[in-house]
Amino acid sequence: MTHSTSFIPPMWLDFEAFPLETLELSAEAIEAAIALSVQIPHEERQWQTYLNALALSGFEQWLEERAPELEVRRDSCSLFQPATANAIEAIANLQVNGFQLCLLAMGSLTDEEVTVPRAVVDLPEYTAHFYAIVEVQEEQETAVIRGFLSYDQLRERRATVNREAEADWTYQLPLTWFDSDTDHLLLNLRGLEPAAIPLPDIPNRTQHLARVRPQLETLLPQLHAPDRQLWDVLTWEQGTTVLTNPELLDWVYRLQRQEINPTATRQHHLRDLLQLLTQPAMNAGRWLQNELDELAEELAWTLLPAPSFAPATAMRSTVEEFEAIVTQLDRQGVNIPPEARGAYREISLGGTPLRVYAVTWALRSEFTPEWTLLLIVGAQPGSNLPPSLELRISDPTGVLVSLTSDIRPDNSYLFTSVVGTWDEKFIATLSLSPEVSQTLPPFSFNPEG
Amino acid sequence: MSAASRYWTFVRIDAAGERNIEEIAPAKAFFLASFPEFVTQGELSDIWVQRQLLSWMREAPAESPSPYVKKVAHAKGDRAIHSQPAQTDSRLLAHYCLKCFISNGIDRVCRDLGAKFGTEHGFTSEDLLPFVLDEDIRSQPGNHSYQSLMSEILQSFDPEQSNLATWTTRRVKHHKELNTFLLERGVYLVSDWAILNDTRPKQLQRILLEFHHLSAREIQQAKALLESYHAIYRAQRLKQRQAGIKGKCHPPTQEQLQQIARCLSGQTAETRSPEVVMSQLQDLASQLREYRIYARGGAAPTESIDAADEWGGTLADRICAHSLPDTVDEATEFLDFYRQQFRVCLDQTIAKVTQARLNRLIRKNPEKAEHFLLALYLFHCQGQSMGEIAKCINYKAQFQVTRLLQLKAFRADIEQQFLLQLCDRVLNRVKPYTNPQNLQAFNRQIEEILNEQVERAIAEAAAEASTTKPQPTTSLFSERLCHHLDTRRS
Numbered sequence: 010m011t012h013s014t015s016f017i018p019p020m021w022l023d024f025e026a027f028p029l030e031t032l033e034l035s036a037e038a039i040e041a042a043i044a045l046s047v048q049i050p051h052e053e054r055q056w057q058t059y060l061n062a063l064a065l066s067g068f069e070q071w072l073e074e075r076a077p078e079l080e081v082r083r084d085s086c087s088l089f090q091p092a093t094a095n096a097i098e099a100i101a102n103l104q105v106n107g108f109q110l111c112l113l114a115m116g117s118l119t120d121e122e123v124t125v126p127r128a129v130v131d132l133p134e135y136t137a138h139f140y141a142i143v144e145v146q147e148e149q150e151t152a153v154i155r156g157f158l159s160y161d162q163l164r165e166r167r168a169t170v171n172r173e174a175e176a177d178w179t180y181q182l183p184l185t186w187f188d189s190d191t192d193h194l195l196l197n198l199r200g201l202e203p204a205a206i207p208l209p210d211i212p213n214r215t216q217h218l219a220r221v222r223p224q225l226e227t228l229l230p231q232l233h234a235p236d237r238q239l240w241d242v243l244t245w246e247q248g249t250t251v252l253t254n255p256e257l258l259d260w261v262y263r264l265q266r267q268e269i270n271p272t273a274t275r276q277h278h279l280r281d282l283l284q285l286l287t288q289p290a291m292n293a294g295r296w297l298q299n300e301l302d303e304l305a306e307e308l309a310w311t312l313l314p315a316p317s318f319a320p321a322t323a324m325r326s327t328v329e330e331f332e333a334i335v336t337q338l339d340r341q342g343v344n345i346p347p348e349a350r351g352a353y354r355e356i357s358l359g360g361t362p363l364r365v366y367a368v369t370w371a372l373r374s375e376f377t378p379e380w381t382l383l384l385i386v387g388a389q390p391g392s393n394l395p396p397s398l399e400l401r402i403s404d405p406t407g408v409l410v411s412l413t414s415d416i417r418p419d420n421s422y423l424f425t426s427v428v429g430t431w432d433e434k435f436i437a438t439l440s441l442s443p444e445v446s447q448t449l450p451p452f453s454f455n456p457e458g
Numbered sequence: 459m460s461a462a463s464r465y466w467t468f469v470r471i472d473a474a475g476e477r478n479i480e481e482i483a484p485a486k487a488f489f490l491a492s493f494p495e496f497v498t499q500g501e502l503s504d505i506w507v508q509r510q511l512l513s514w515m516r517e518a519p520a521e522s523p524s525p526y527v528k529k530v531a532h533a534k535g536d537r538a539i540h541s542q543p544a545q546t547d548s549r550l551l552a553h554y555c556l557k558c559f560i561s562n563g564i565d566r567v568c569r570d571l572g573a574k575f576g577t578e579h580g581f582t583s584e585d586l587l588p589f590v591l592d593e594d595i596r597s598q599p600g601n602h603s604y605q606s607l608m609s610e611i612l613q614s615f616d617p618e619q620s621n622l623a624t625w626t627t628r629r630v631k632h633h634k635e636l637n638t639f640l641l642e643r644g645v646y647l648v649s650d651w652a653i654l655n656d657t658r659p660k661q662l663q664r665i666l667l668e669f670h671h672l673s674a675r676e677i678q679q680a681k682a683l684l685e686s687y688h689a690i691y692r693a694q695r696l697k698q699r700q701a702g703i704k705g706k707c708h709p710p711t712q713e714q715l716q717q718i719a720r721c722l723s724g725q726t727a728e729t730r731s732p733e734v735v736m737s738q739l740q741d742l743a744s745q746l747r748e749y750r751i752y753a754r755g756g757a758a759p760t761e762s763i764d765a766a767d768e769w770g771g772t773l774a775d776r777i778c779a780h781s782l783p784d785t786v787d788e789a790t791e792f793l794d795f796y797r798q799q800f801r802v803c804l805d806q807t808i809a810k811v812t813q814a815r816l817n818r819l820i821r822k823n824p825e826k827a828e829h830f831l832l833a834l835y836l837f838h839c840q841g842q843s844m845g846e847i848a849k850c851i852n853y854k855a856q857f858q859v860t861r862l863l864q865l866k867a868f869r870a871d872i873e874q875q876f877l878l879q880l881c882d883r884v885l886n887r888v889k890p891y892t893n894p895q896n897l898q899a900f901n902r903q904i905e906e907i908l909n910e911q912v913e914r915a916i917a918e919a920a921a922e923a924s925t926t927k928p929q930p931t932t933s934l935f936s937e938r939l940c941h942h943l944d945t946r947r948s
Contacts, residue, residue, distance in 0.1 A: 052692065148651075
């Protein structure tokens, strides 16, 4: 960069006329931007989110004025998912006429270098057909569309100059790479088909997640302080799995908002979440068809007959025991409908033999169909549960229930039930101490699957 | 005007509101006597002269100030033996010289602004002067509760920190009423605080290193300052916005400065006074501003109205040059069809885009919609200039007409809609002649050719629009637009 340090600019250079294309931001747009920014846990990112939200308003207004025929869809726009907005400081996944757009907000400091989060360039989940810069003058409550760059141009140029990502997971791109004639962007949006600019396919990331799971389990809790960034703690490879996984992003977001406390719960919850995300689930929905799926068979689960049918003799004692429990639960006000189905398996926890019953049934509702999972942990017939036996059930949002055998006067069994929508999974863990524990594979519910 | 005369000519607004330059004879005599080398050999720097004048002016007051020069001591020899004029007189005369210098600085800023923005935004430098040239040189300092900008500049001036010209410019630039006046006319100055708000620590680091070549330690300190500023000022700005408070970013309050200082002292050992924090923040903003001007200068969007010249050749030439293999007959056949469609399409698009724009304006303000239609008519069909149109529809300044018409966007919208519509029709027509493999390639070529043809028609109109004295309209675009506007009017 060449310049003279004694350079005193002519005074008027500092003043500027509003560009002709200036968009005035409404009071509502500012209010909405504030509302979005306050959901973000740290001031530094709050401000960027605020500018991003103003940029989006400006951009939508521009489209509305210039090309109202273009269809804008915000449904998957990252700005409206606080957990994603907290991790990616750009607006990704805004859809216009079937194109993916990424908006980069530029504040009142004009910079020759545009900061682009690596995620929106390198992760197919967030790549865009067009990257548009929106200049926001927060103070003047105005915005201007400054330029755009298409994905193929971005890739070509990066290949020629070999721009590496920086340590903070951003690319610094020259402003001159962006086409400043924004009418060209309009023409593209109006006239092209999205297929004209091929975007990379989204890979299946489950295996990768399973590989980095142990590292994430130790590293993610370090993001507890809101000013910590993913790149402070994770490698890009580890970061990729977090950035592309809404549940993990959400976990980090809630951790930084201090919503996951105390430390012990935090660890449990993270471990359960990672298991849920990486372990294959048993489809309890199949039980309603009197079937076990392969996984359940592999793990030695045994299907229980419906409560009112003739039991198979081999299972008499188990069935009798189960029916006794059901009767008892019924007396306590826990109603199991006749169409419910269950399965059980024996486990040994630190040498103590236990029997786990899982019962499930569908809940028909007007809105979203739901399902119930009732879990019962019983001791061997004639004996009591060991003291301090803990039963914990989690879903991706957190630990739902945690019970210990101590709290029940009659502690021959522990039971609890959880309800979720059909696409929700649960994971249950039995433990005697932090060292002696066993996690059952996740339960899912898909009667047709 | 010589460089020295700035110290004895005073710019003021006279009773009639006119700009008036007055030579202050006693100041001139005093200055010439005190700094003969400055005038004859240009050996003395402004900063040295200003320091000297300031030190004379700030000497302990004598019994009663006298408005006249009774005696001027003649200085001879080198600087060290500048003998001091009679104390009272020298205080007042030095004060005059400095005020003269400041008035010239203020005047320059206003004239610069007038020259750069005045015509288009409807003001002259004379409109600006009353805001900032608010003092007569003979008024006594310190006697009024009202402090003029000039006195304020003089009082706050620290020759160790900057020179008087820069200091004056800085203060005038940030003058509140001046900024309000300019803002009403579409000209603004982004505040220091907005710039600091929008600068990320990482950007700051890069700019200070690569642009200002500061040391690692200086950069580290600047970064800590910015982060503390963000944590206090910016967080509170968000809260104010949340409470519905609008408008410009005001300078940090005393309390905010103290909070920033406390926040900083958490990171470094020392605690700074609010005044120090304030001036450090302003310095930081100035450094960013300097970079910003550089960046904006380098990246200002340039509109090429002459683009039409580069094309050269007729449409037929272009087709030959492109020489569509295998499809050239089809292309020719299609062109006959296309020529018929051209005007029909253009007319339809003009009507559609004009109506869409009108509808949007009507939703906002029906009167504006009428102005738009009239202005468009006057411009394209009557060949009137933006300035003339402004008078016609009772607008303050030309830029408001430019903004109302948004001609570039209007043309771009017509151009694109037109192109797409034409492509649609043409492709429907062409499809049966081509096999699917060729279609994609053919489409690209036709699009390219059409695009040029359409852009040319519209660029002709753009060239008309850009000439200062508009000619009677000649382009096809203008002709069809006028035709449409005439139809609307009848």
